Amino acid sequence: MIEKVLIANRGEIALRVIRTCQRLGIKTVAVYSDEDYNSMHVKKATEAYHIGEAAPAKSYLNQEKILDVMLSSGADAVHPGYGFLSENDDFARLCEKNKINFIGPTADSMNLCGDKMRCKSAMLKAQVPTVPGSPGLVKDVEEALNIANKIGYPVLLKSVYGGGGRGIRLVTNDKELREGFETVTSESISAVGKSAIIVEKFLEKTRHIEYQMCRDKHGNAVHLFERECSIQRRNQKLIEQTPSPVVDQKTRDRIGELVVKAAEAVDYTNLGTAEFLRSDDGEFYFIEINARLQVEHPISEMVSGLDFVKLQLDIANGEPLPFKQKDLKMNGYAIECRINAEDTFLDFAPSTGPVPDVTIPAGPNVRCDTYLYPGCTVSPFYDSLMAKLCTWGQTFEESRTRMLNALNDFYIQGVETSIPLYKTILETDEYKNGQLSTDFLKRFNIIERLKKDLKEEKIKNSETAVAAAILHSEYFKSRIQNSTQSNSTWKNKLD
Amino acid sequence: MIEKVLIANRGEIALRVIRTCQRLGIKTVAVYSDEDYNSMHVKKATEAYHIGEAAPAKSYLNQEKILDVMLSSGADAVHPGYGFLSENDDFARLCEKNKINFIGPTADSMNLCGDKMRCKSAMLKAQVPTVPGSPGLVKDVEEALNIANKIGYPVLLKSVYGGGGRGIRLVTNDKELREGFETVTSESISAVGKSAIIVEKFLEKTRHIEYQMCRDKHGNAVHLFERECSIQRRNQKLIEQTPSPVVDQKTRDRIGELVVKAAEAVDYTNLGTAEFLRSDDGEFYFIEINARLQVEHPISEMVSGLDFVKLQLDIANGEPLPFKQKDLKMNGYAIECRINAEDTFLDFAPSTGPVPDVTIPAGPNVRCDTYLYPGCTVSPFYDSLMAKLCTWGQTFEESRTRMLNALNDFYIQGVETSIPLYKTILETDEYKNGQLSTDFLKRFNIIERLKKDLKEEKIKNSETAVAAAILHSEYFKSRIQNSTQSNSTWKNKLD
Amino acid sequence: MEYKIQDVEKAFEGEITERLGNNAYVIKINDVEHQVKILTMDSRGIEFILDQKYHKVKYLDNTTNEMNIVIDNVPMTLNMHSRFDEIVFKNSGGGATGNAQLSLKSQIPGKVVSIAVAEGDSVKQGDVVCTLESMKMQVSVKSHKDGSVKSIKIKQGGSVAKGDVIAEIE
Amino acid sequence: MEYKIQDVEKAFEGEITERLGNNAYVIKINDVEHQVKILTMDSRGIEFILDQKYHKVKYLDNTTNEMNIVIDNVPMTLNMHSRFDEIVFKNSGGGATGNAQLSLKSQIPGKVVSIAVAEGDSVKQGDVVCTLESMKMQVSVKSHKDGSVKSIKIKQGGSVAKGDVIAEIE
Helix, strand or coil, rough: CCEEEEECCCHHHHHHHHHHHHHHHHHEEEEEHHHHCCCHHHCCEEEEEEEECCCCCHHHCCHHHHHHHHHHHCCCCEECCCCCCCCCCHHHHHHCCCCCCCCCCHHHHHHHHHHHHHHHHHHHCCCCCCCCEEECCCCCCHHHHHHHHHCCCCEEEEEEEEEEEEEEEECHHHHHHHHHHHHHHHHHHHHHHCCCCCEECCCCCEEEEEEEEEEEECEEEEEEEEEEEEECCCCCEEEEECCCCCCCCHHHHHHHHHHHHHHHHHCHHHHHHHHEECCCCCCCEEEEEECCCCHHHHHHHHCCCHHHHHHHHHHHCCCCCCCCCCCCCCCCCCEEEEEEEHHHHCCCCCCEECCCEECCCCCCEEEEEEECCEEEEECCCCEEEEEEEEECCHHHHHHHHHHHHHHHHHHEECCCCCCHHHHHHHHCCCHHHCCCCHHHHHHHHHHHHHHHHHHHHHHHHHHHHHHHHHHHHHHHHHHHHHHHCCCCCCCCCCC | CCCEEEECCCHHHHHHHHHHHHHCCCCCEEEEHHHHHHCCCHHHHCCEEEECCCCCHHHCCCHHHHHHHHHHCCCCEEEEEEEEECCCCCHHHHHEEEEEEECCCCHHHHHHHHCHHHHHHHHHHCCEEEEEECCCCCCCCHHHHHHHHHHCCCCCEEEEECCCCCEEEECCCHHHCCCCCHHHHHHHHHHCCCEEEEEECCCCCCCEEEEEEECCCCCCCEEEEEEEEEEEEEEEEEEEEEEECCCCCHHHHHHHHHHHHHHHCCCCCEEEEEEEEEEECCEEEEEEEEECCCHHHHHHHHHHHHCHHHHHHHHHHHCCCCCCCCHHHCEEEEEEEEECEHEEEEECCCCCCCCCCEEECCCCCCEEECCCCCCCCCCCCCEEEEEEEEEEECCEEEEHHHHHHHHHEECCCCCCCCCCHHHHHHHCCCHHHCCCCCCCCHHHHHHHHHHHHHHHHHHHHHHHHHHHHHHHHHHHHHHHHHHHHCCCCCCCCCC | EEEEECCCCCCCCCCEEEEEEEEEEEEEEEEEEEEEEEEEEEECCCEECCEEEEEEEEEECCCEEEEEECCCCEEEEEEEHHHHHHHHHHHHHEEEEHHHHCCCECCCCCEEEEEEEEEECECCCCCEEEEEEEECEEEEEEECCCCCEEECCCCCHHHHHHCCEEEEEE | CCHHHHHHHHEEEEEEEEEEEECCCEECCCCCEEEEEEEEECCEEEEEEEEEEEEEEEEEECCEEEEEECCEEEEEEEEEHHHHHHHHHHHECCCCHHHHCCCECCCCEEEEEECCCCCCCCCCCCCCCEEEECEECCCCCCCCCEEEEEECCCCCHHHHHHHCCEEEEE
């Protein structure tokens, strides 16, 4: 039985894991870099250990240092979160060797999932359809060019060590492919220290639909329904929802059966995600397995009623799944908005720095997973995801209107955020009608519509702004009077 | 169709109503007293109107003033919340006369529910069992003495205009009855301006179990399951939960059918609550109808997935119920803790004043309805309920552990609260095993156990406290050095 | 310095034994050494890691010898004195608590509904002295000791604030 | 005083027309009178009720003529000048914006991955000047105007802070 979990991560996901452990009476060990002395995960864990400098390679990716803390703190298990070491099979193997319960798949299974080409072959063998592309890693840019010309542009260049939209580029001609090849290589090396590239056909007007997989150590497997994550920008998910507007129960069951097969094909244990592209004609193509708990897991928790971290711990403890597929039923609708520290109008460039003030939204069926607190800092060293705002509703419309309310209540001072963008998206008829695709932002001219919305909002607030400016100068005028006279309007209650 | 709702209330319930209206695009009108200029409901409403002095009689109970605001703001409906004018049939009638949609039952039905004796007769006619007691109002203390001696002590004295535990006293002999008669009369007069008393047999080791009623203007009625509210102090509910550990599906259906009959017997429309006592031998006795949305409604929202304020608005708009009894199924378990501003060790005396700092708990399946914010004030003029903390779980244990986590995270500076008491209660085996009864606190010696828990907590924190004290003096010592020397440990990062 | 914590029998002897720089310290409490790293600090509060565990402390009202603090949401009261103070305190007859106190003070603000005693009456500890109304509830204020009512400081129908003297009992 | 709001064409003329006392005012904006009641105020923020509607405003960086404020979570920039100022401003050739500016500044902090231009190069508006890395992503910094690169203020592999000058372009 797991009694003390080291969380080899930071930010909101570390807090997410701590919360469930706390409730179950399991001790937690946080690790932190120089940059994170004042981070929430340090404050909330049972114990916290400093592990190095701000740069991930010197701290959150430093396997030896993390192993040292595991051994010295007496942790009997490790939760990797997402990103960092979560899909590093060397790390999983290191834990296995040291008899630390790694909360995730085995190192072998992870290695197979992470090797996108071996994984693809395993899927083909299990009769799970995949996207056309290079049969394996491409040696160099020349081979990539050959394949691209064979399957036809546009194609995706993907680093097999990427994930979460990094180390991936869409290219539409030979010139772009040459450039992209370099960028993908260097991004992948800077993020995880290595790179190897595959080429894949890019399907247009596609939807990104993924399934939550769940398999115990005894071979019992189920899927925990789908999530549609089509609202993206450059393969970075922005808004996710479940159920998908294009998945009916029959499709859910049919693809769900493939997902169980996929999990078996790679001998996957614990929770993971099978990602699919759905073409406009309704076909599903397997793209990859994410061998970890995913950012967007809360919306699946909302419609299933399950606590996924508890489920992960139970599976890691060797317990059999407490349910069969037929016991599981979706309840209601859930949406997640990823609140990123980025400037929509500066090509989504990261926006970092101190956050002097923050108001976290709350209310019935609102859940906000975040590391933000007034006085915290958004660090340039790590991911731009500051908060995951999720809402549930008995109907889609209910979850959507609750999300709009929550977005309106969310205030983060000091950095630019994606909140205004999401307000615009959620108000469009196209979103309301479920016309989703991975090129949603371009297809429906969202950025221009956002500009228009912001302008209207400013016009609406003009008189309030002028009133505020007038009162501001009145305030200072009266303070100047104060220092010379004894009689003042502000005397009684104002600072 | 309702387009603008005046909320004739304050505090968390005003915010609760505003939240749903906002999401549905319905405008809201807040009213506030001198005491409430800086209250949350003023900040969150579409419009806010000042209506008078702090004392409820001069503001929130001032019917003419509220009517003025309804007419001048153009509100087409009024939501009364709970308390104040919510069960005042004169006010409901005033609204009806002025063509304002009163969100609640008709004035006639409310009048019947509020007249505990006529209500009781209606129930007896509809074959809903009630508690033995006076056949009607008692003229004076002498008649009350007679009846008490006939049905046998202990008996309850209740003002028919009371509710929520006010205007009610348990007495065990003639002397206490004489004293209680006076107190109940004066409390009732001070709260609602009038008093009239009934006498009822007090059943021992009883549970308080109530049912959410729901009936539209076309006569369609359902119940929305039970809530067990047995953890009380002097008839004030403290902790509520649903489902009740002693209500199985058969009982739920059987009593649920009685509840539908009860709603029909008084021609009740909109949401309301039928309260029952359950004796130790499993019998249910109807006690009264609460003709309003109840404090503890969120836990029923959690297990039904419904938004009760939306349901109220739909019913008030004349829409038929969108479901039948057979469509409704309970999902999971929910608990509510009423976070009151009161001093457990000072006989639960109210504790009021400024709240300079507050941390509101959050997380998956945690809901906190509150008017608190850092810098707010808990007013002595109104109810001591500061927050309603609710948690949901797929199992009872899950909802309980989530509640403990949330209680631990809840910090309210400046006033005494019932949070420590609830932590002790939720950790007892008796609570875990569902051994609930309205005398739970006395029966299981909870206050003594709370004292013990607090002492242990202090012992556990001793070393931290000493460390904090040592560092505090070190800080001041170093500041004194600072002012004379240039070199200091604190120089770089500390204020 | 010696520390006493309200409701905790044991006394604590504590001091800083090493200043490691960079806001890190070694503190000795009852002969056990602890590692402390300060994260933030000002006169009203401190956040620190004590032996790998984070704590957030607020300093509320403090006098020279008494501190009211809140540790991770738990309120605590500390008394501090150097050994020398203690000797003086004991020799001056200190040690008996509150009971010597004359004034019965209101713990809550409220309206005076009724007064149950008259000047000169003798009362026992726990006897009702008056009834206050606050937040729509009636609350009895009881005598904190046996004695006789020397003076009554409130009027029926009047208001009292928290901490106001209700009566002097001697 | 006259007010201009960024992204809003209309100009606003605003003044206090009546001080009602008790923190209440009448304000006239473009000839329409509004009732204002201030709830709280200090130099950094204000809460007030304007015509029955509550607003919370934060004052961020302010200069004499420009205010950055956040109204109910919406950030806005105001420019203020008295009529007299405006006349002076126009007569001195004011009105043209940012384009005259020499320095290309970084909008984000980051590490310099590569520099795409050399001193003396001519660039067009939108041409990539350098690539920065921040939060694991690579971001291009583009020239804000046509011109020639007078000097480059960064080094490959170095760091830049938000607001640092990357190059002077004239």
